[in-house]
Amino acid sequence: MPPASPTPAAVYEAADLKKEYDDGSVQALRGVNFTITPGEFVAVTGPSGCGKTTLLQLLGALTTPSSGSLLYRGRSLAGMPDPADYRAHEIGFIFQAFHLLPTYTAVENVQMPMFETRMSAAQRRDKAIGLLKAVGLEGRLDHFPAKLSGGERQRVAIARSLANSPSVLLADEPTGNLDSENAVAVMELLARIQREQNVTLVLVTHDMEVAGKASRTLQMKDGHIVRDSKPATFEIEI
Numbered sequence: 001m002p003p004a005s006p007t008p009a010a011v012y013e014a015a016d017l018k019k020e021y022d023d024g025s026v027q028a029l030r031g032v033n034f035t036i037t038p039g040e041f042v043a044v045t046g047p048s049g050c051g052k053t054t055l056l057q058l059l060g061a062l063t064t065p066s067s068g069s070l071l072y073r074g075r076s077l078a079g080m081p082d083p084a085d086y087r088a089h090e091i092g093f094i095f096q097a098f099h100l101l102p103t104y105t106a107v108e109n110v111q112m113p114m115f116e117t118r119m120s121a122a123q124r125r126d127k128a129i130g131l132l133k134a135v136g137l138e139g140r141l142d143h144f145p146a147k148l149s150g151g152e153r154q155r156v157a158i159a160r161s162l163a164n165s166p167s168v169l170l171a172d173e174p175t176g177n178l179d180s181e182n183a184v185a186v187m188e189l190l191a192r193i194q195r196e197q198n199v200t201l202v203l204v205t206h207d208m209e210v211a212g213k214a215s216r217t218l219q220m221k222d223g224h225i226v227r228d229s230k231p232a233t234f235e236i237e238i
Contacts, residue, residue, distance in 0.1 A: 012034070014034050014035075014068065016067070016069070019065055029054055042203070043210065044056065045207075092166035183207075
């Protein structure tokens with residue numbers, strides 16, 4: 001009998017992960033455990049205040065855990081000497097509020113993360129143009145955010161998140177400010193990017209239709225993961 005195939009190295013491993021605020025009076029995460037493998041599309045959902053955004057912030061090294069362990073490819077995120085370098089080169093962020101710079105055009109906004117690299121100005125612009133074409137905005141390169149629709153702004157934000165070819169995308173309510181038509185289009189775009197580029201996508205959402213696009217759902221409640229399931233078996237807990 002041939003040897004079993006090795007399990008893919010985990011992108012993230014959390015063990016008894018806790019996060020407290022205000023000297024322990026607020027317990028955002030209360031002992032969370034999970035493993036995320038390369039190329040997974042994971043939705044994190046649950047009611048407001050359940051800890052899902054805190055979890056995303058920990059994955060992005062935007063904050064550190066109060067206790068427990070959180071590893072990125074076997075390395076402790078809390079122990080990294082330069083979390084900014086990790087965020088700049090490993091992670092692409094997508095936010096509900098877009099966070100585009102209003103005085104910069106679409107193509108200029110997409111180039112912002114590239115200033116952390118050694119790319120020339122021409123290389124940065126060429127890559128930004130390619131990314132905007134990939135998200136269907138080749139006709140909006142020189143438009144400022146105020147001249148773009150909500151769906152177009154989020155597409156610019158998605159293009160920007162891919163600027164440094166990250167291996168992980170972290171998305172916080174990426175459809176929260178969009179109407180239903182644009183929300184569907186943005187989710188189809190994210191799912192296509194995740195599939196074609198085999199990036200790991202962790203997406204926080206309260207929208208069950210959005211969560212249903214993921215291959216796996218982590219449902220949170222009161223700082224705990226109460227269900228880890230496939231969309232077909234997902235049930236809502238209030």
